[in-house]
Amino acid sequence: MLPSIDIHSSVAVYVQIENHIQFAIASGKLKATDQLPSVRELSERLQVNPNTVAKAYRDLEVMGLLYTRRGMGVFIQKGVDAKCRETCRRRIIMRLHEVTSEARASGMNKKEVVEIVEKSMATDSSPYGETPASILALAKKKRK
Secondary structure, eight states, rough: OOOOOOOSSSSSSHHHHHHHHHHHHHHHHSSSTOOEEEEHHHHHHTTOHHHHHHHHHHHHHHTTEEEEEETTTEOOTTTOHHHHHHHHHHHHHHHHHHHHHHHHHTTHHHHHHHHHHHHHHHOOOTTTTTOOHHHHHHGGGGOO
C-alpha cells in the first residue's frame, strides 16, 4: 500500500501518507472495510514518528475516508472509492495543467512534453521519489 515515503521531498511526510492511501483507494488496491496497519506498525515500516502516521490517519478520518473501531483498528470507509478517484483525478489534472502551461511558457513544444509524460508513465517510480536519470536527461536534449 505505501511503497515508500521520501523525507527529502518538498511534500510533508504526513501528506505523502495521506496521498498514498488516497491513491490506493482510487486505484482499487484498498477497498471498503480493508484494515490499515496500526499507527505503530506503519511508523516502524516507514521509519517515521508515530505522531506523523496518527496525523495522516486523523486527517483521512476527518475527510470521511477512514473510520476507527476502538480496539480493532483503522479501516477504509464504505463508498469512498469514487470520491477518491474524482479527487485524485481533479488534483492531477490541475497539476498537469499548471506544468504544461509552464512548459509552454518556457518554450517547450507539445512533442517534448508528450515525450516526458510517456517516459514518466513508463517508469515504476514513487510519486515522491527522485526523478529517474533517464527522464532528467531529457532536459539536456537539444531542440530541433
